[in-house]
Amino acid sequence: MKLPKSINYFYEYYLNPGFGNQRYILPSHVNFPITDNCNSKCRMCNVWKDKSENELTPEEIQTIYSNKLFKNTKHLGISGGEPTLRKDLLACVEAILTALPRLKSLSITSHGFHPTKWQRQLPLIVALCKKYNTFFKLNISVDGIGELHEEVRRIEGGWAKVVETIDVAKSNNVPVQIQCTVSKHNVFGVNEVLHFAKSNNLEYIFRRATSINRLYNHEITNEFFNSNQDDSFFADFVTSTSVTHTTENPGRRLFYKDLAKRLTVGGNRKAPCHFQYNGVLISAHGEMYHCSIDEEPLGDCRTTDPYEVYFAQNSREQLEALLSSTCPSCIHDQSGAWNPILIINEVLSQKFPFFPKIKQLSTFAFANLKSAFGISPRNIGISEAKNTAQAHIIGAYGGEHVGDSAILGGVILRIAERHPNLKNVVVYSKRPDRTKFWVRGLDFESELTIVVKPYTILNALEASAKDVLFWAGGPIMEMPIDLFEHLKTIDCFVKNGLRFEIVGCGWGPFKTKYSRAKANSILNKAAKVEMRDKYDLPVEYQLNQDPAFDYLLSGVHKEPKISWSRKKTDDFLDKVKTTQQDTLVLLNLRPIWDKYNKSNQSSAELDDQVVNEVFQLIKKLPHHVALISVPFNTDHYGFSDMEPALRLKDKCTAAKIKNFHVFDRELNARDMQYFLKSFDLGICMRFHACIFMKSLDIPVYGIDYTAGEIGKVGGLFKSFNDDNWSNIMDLNHKQILKFIERQ
Ligand code: SF4
Structure with a gap:
């Protein structure tokens, strides 16, 4: 009896040892780079530099995969090099399908520069997969659209061929997934790749370039991301609604979230990976590896029984080393089985947008409750520290763009002019990685030091009596949680006799009475209120131009360095x-x-x-x-x-x-x-x-x-x-x- 997909997932996760239970079992997933030859010259890969010979023949492939080790293998991905460079690709596919009777799906990853070959081979591969009742998918590398793709892959005229290959696949009713490897060369081209995928109704994935043993790219890691900005931008992109709302697979969305968190705030990999316990890589020359990141082969399947290689003592020891030293920092997008509870949570959040809001509101209500009982950490007093006077800037920092960064520059200039003693400026941000990038792009003449700290640091703030808190830049608007939290911080300063000012803010719009009331309380606690436009406010305020003008007209800007x-x-x-x-x-x-x-x-x-x-x-x-x-x-x-x-x-x-x-x-x-x-x-x-x-x-x-x-x-x-x-x-x-x- 065939179980519905979701029930089957629960069954597999909890009852199938290895799938979710972290036990080393027969591999269900196999990665098979069928050749190391490639005629693309990708900037983030070195595999194309050498000619590879003596690769596994179809007969050897059949012998290896017929081994009892692979009797539970359900998914096999053929990659390379470039698979179409193998003249016997069809025979290899047939050997795989014959050897793996329980195979459910087969994919081939190609650069797509050979549409004529695909025109010839694809119908035959599709027919073979149909015969063996195996789902087939063609993955095509798309690292940019048009010239950008050719620039990354260094193949002139290559883009038109990729488009042709996609058309060939479509005309053969073959599902296509476009796979974009993101590096410093194309990180800002991802929006266009996404646009292309959506316009052509294609499934897509984005992955960050990383060191992969079989691609011999350890020496060219400088071709990957070259700044925190790249990481921060990419993290925002993969978790934006434009990506998540069109990524059907909840496991992939969870992977993106985990990756984004690690790229911006750090931490270890939480994403599961089949290759930790039930996956294996067989190289074009028959060597077995735990995964494509693993550097040492476990053994040679041409000369040794694959089952023996996989279950040998040294393989287990190597796995232990991989799990403890490599997996925690691995950003490879090899997938695995997420805990079903996380999957359900993810599916509900996507299907019912109010679901995450309920979670957010309950956290918010809990924080309010804690505060009402005097156990909110922000009720602690500010200690008298010996540091020099600091300007503490709060506001809605963490989601800003270049216009907001000019506003920040402007409010810092105003603060420095009005409070010449405040030489140290601390900007508190919910996304310090993002705010740091913008701060690095600002120039100031004075000897100001500006640091960006995570907003939560205010839980344990040390301040001197001369410090001043500013809500600067703003705006003060409908954002109940931020208003609540910031009001706590403001209370903390004001109760301890420190000054609080509002500088260069916008006001509204508000949707709820709650937010308006909190915003009014914030106004009432300020020793000085300066707004950037005319508003109907319950307090006296000074009107000033948009702070971005202060910054942009200040003339402090330096010519950007060659970068x-x-x-x-x-x-x-x-x-x-x-x-x-x-x-x-x-x-x-x-x-x-x-x-x-x-x-x-x-x-x-x-x-x-x-x-x-x-x-x-x-x-x-x-x-x-x-x-x-x-x-x-x-x-x-x-x-x-x-x-x-x-x-x-x-x-x-x-x-x-x-x-x-x-x-x-x-x-x-x-x-x-x-x-x-x-x-x-x-x-x-x-x-x-x-x-x-x-x-x-x-x-x-x-x-x-x-x-x-x-x-x-x-x-x-x-x-x-x-x-x-x-x-x-x-x-x-x-x-x-x-x-x-x-x-
Ligand atoms: S190193 Fe990465 S790809 Fe390899 S098993 Fe660990 S998580 Fe998976």
């Missing part, structure tokens, strides 16, 4: 300039959030309207004008500026339009200012994109994204007596074209 980021930026502009397009117009579009939509149209309709209107504009642009899309927010809670940019790119590609380009890197404030100086004009939707352009005196046309009423962008242009803007409801490409022609 990887600067090189990529320069390369991008050089490439655009070779097209004879010498007038560079920056385009920054953002997706519409429902909270900014006061119109009768849906946000999706408004998104379409903007993209269509800008496309009309592009079609009419003179040939010497290059329109370059620049994201000011590459991935903010799943709302990325890359979304409208990539939709426009699709339209331009289909219409063979050459003067639209997409820049995809996430730049810090210093690099962004340097980059923007190359532009002649701008058309911007994001408020801070407009501020960056205005601060550099570059003519900019603003698109106010608050549909149906004047929002921040409209307000900004009005304050400058500048008519070069329109609300998205009235967006008209002819008007923008006139603006471009006038400049």
Whole structure:
């Protein structure tokens, strides 16, 4: 009797020794790099450098896999090198299928540069798998779209072949999974890979490049990620709703969450891996390894019985060493069986978005309760420490983008000017990795030291009597948990006689009375309140400009050093300039959030309207004008500026339009200012994109994204007596074209 999938999972996890019970049993999963030869020259791999000979023949393959060791093998993945370079691939597949009667699924991973071979072989492989009742999937490596893929793989003209191979697979009804290995070369290209996968209805996975024994890439780890920013960006990407909402497998989503946590805050691997207890790798030459990370072969299956090799004493000892020294830090995306409770939790959270909210609210209610009974850790007093006076900055730090980083720069400048004794600034962030990246991109003339600490540090804060707490940058808005927590911190300072100020904040929107009440309490506790716009507040406050202007107009910025980021930026502009397009117009579009939509149209309709209107504009642009899309927010809670940019790119590609380009890197404030100086004009939707352009005196046309009423962008242009803007409801490409022609 066939059990339903979910019940079967429980059965396997709890009753099948080894699957979930961490006992060394016959391998259910086999990884089989069938050849070490490859004709791709991937930057993060060295396997292609040597010619491999004397690889297992189909007869040897059949002999090895017929061994009793493999009698429970259910999944086998053929990889390489490049499997299609084996002339006898079909015979090898047949040998595997004949030898493994219990095999449920077979996959082949290919670079996809040989569509003609696939055209010939795929129908035959599909027929074989059908005969043996085995599910078949083709995995195709996609490390970027178009030129980027060719740049990573160093194969000119390769992208068109990959697309052809995908078409061949589709026409043979073969499920395709695109697999993107992410390194410093393509980390900012992941949005486009995702867009491609979604547009073509393809399953996808993203993995971070890592050292893999069979790829001989230990000496080229400098080709992997080269900064914490890459890790932080990638972590945000794989856990964003744009990825998780289209990743069906809950185990994969849990893997992404675990990976993201480790890349940003550290810690050991929690993700399970079949290769720890019930998986094995057989190399192209018949050597057995525990997994592709394992460095020493366990034995040679050509000369020794595979069962003996697998269960030999030295194999077990090697496994113990692997488990204790390598697995905890392993980021390889080999999968395993997650605890069913975690799977259920993940499925419920995805299916019912209120489920995580309930969990969050119960934690919140518990914290409130603890506080009511005086056992909240933030009720502790502040001790008198001997350190020099510090400015402690709180606010909603941890989810910021380049505009927010300019605001942070501005509030730090204001604080330094008003409190010259505060030489040490501590910014508290829920995502210190993210905030540290932005702080590194800020320049200050004075001898300020700025450190970023995790927000929880406030549980055990040491402060001197001269310290000041600031809610700086803000905004103070509907975020009940943050308001509650920050109010506790503020109470802690104020009760101990220390000063608390609000600097350069925004206010609202609020949805609940609770948040508004907490926000009002925060206002009431401040010795000084300074806001960046006019609001109806219950306290007196000082009105000042957006702090981003303070920073961007301060003139403290340094020329960025020659760095990887600067090189990529320069390369991008050089490439655009070779097209004879010498007038560079920056385009920054953002997706519409429902909270900014006061119109009768849906946000999706408004998104379409903007993209269509800008496309009309592009079609009419003179040939010497290059329109370059620049994201000011590459991935903010799943709302990325890359979304409208990539939709426009699709339209331009289909219409063979050459003067639209997409820049995809996430730049810090210093690099962004340097980059923007190359532009002649701008058309911007994001408020801070407009501020960056205005601060550099570059003519900019603003698109106010608050549909149906004047929002921040409209307000900004009005304050400058500048008519070069329109609300998205009235967006008209002819008007923008006139603006471009006038400049
Ligand atoms: S090192 Fe990585 S791939 Fe190998 S068994 Fe451990 S977790 Fe799995």
